[in-house]
Amino acid sequence: MTLLDLAPAASAPAPVTFVHALYPLVSAEARAEAAASVTGAAVEPADLEQAVWLRLLERLAGQGPPVDPARWVRDAVRAEARRARRTTRHERPYRDEAAADPAGCPERLALGADERRALRAAVDRLPGRCARLMAAMLAPGDPTYREIAGKLGMSQGSLGPIRSRCLGCLRRMLAAEVAAPELRGKER
Numbered sequence: 001m002t003l004l005d006l007a008p009a010a011s012a013p014a015p016v017t018f019v020h021a022l023y024p025l026v027s028a029e030a031r032a033e034a035a036a037s038v039t040g041a042a043v044e045p046a047d048l049e050q051a052v053w054l055r056l057l058e059r060l061a062g063q064g065p066p067v068d069p070a071r072w073v074r075d076a077v078r079a080e081a082r083r084a085r086r087t088t089r090h091e092r093p094y095r096d097e098a099a100a101d102p103a104g105c106p107e108r109l110a111l112g113a114d115e116r117r118a119l120r121a122a123v124d125r126l127p128g129r130c131a132r133l134m135a136a137m138l139a140p141g142d143p144t145y146r147e148i149a150g151k152l153g154m155s156q157g158s159l160g161p162i163r164s165r166c167l168g169c170l171r172r173m174l175a176a177e178v179a180a181p182e183l184r185g186k187e188r
Contacts, residue, residue: 019053022073026052029077043084051080122174129154130166136161 030048055076059066066072123134129152136148149156 019056022056022069025070025073026056026077033077033081034106043081047084048077050078051084054078055080110181121179122185125173126166126169129162130169133159133162134166134170 026049027045030052034043034045034048044102052073056073059072068131095135120138123138124131132152132171133148133154136143136151143151145159148154149159
């Protein structure tokens with residue numbers, strides 16, 4: 001549906017005739033005026049065209065067709081270009097607004113929190129020393145092996161092999177709970 005479809009039935013031929021007759025002129029004027037903006041305030045030709053068509057249809061509905069349509073189009077395009085440049089000059093970017101960080105988007109934050117909760121729940125279900133060892137290794141302070149061994153009362157040399165067995169157990173546990181992603185492409 002276009003604006004022409006919304007025009008009253010009695011005035012239907014006039015807007016259609018004007019649109020078809022003035023389309024090349026409006027398009028050319030809008031492109032020329034947009035290209036002439038040397039002030040750095042860029043104006044899109046399509047935006048100018050749309051604004052001029054809207055003004056023309058409003059005029060046709062209220063006052064009727066302009067006496068000199070070509071002159072009216074040129075004046076309307078220039079007026080809309082001035083209005084657009086003035087608006088652009090007065091717009092200021094937010095100073096505190098940083099570029100959007102894709103890692104900080106709400107969806108990724110929610111998914112990351114959900115994954116951490118699932119991992120913590122799986123770690124809590126590990127048998128024996130594994131739950132305590134993995135919880136100590138996932139501590140937010142990023143403790144060293146010496147600190148973990150002292151906290152758990154184990155020898156520092158046994159942490160690596162126990163950790164490896166615990167990770168294998170965790171891996172098997174999570175593989176049983178989470179469906180593996182489907183293969184993509186050709187299977188061999």
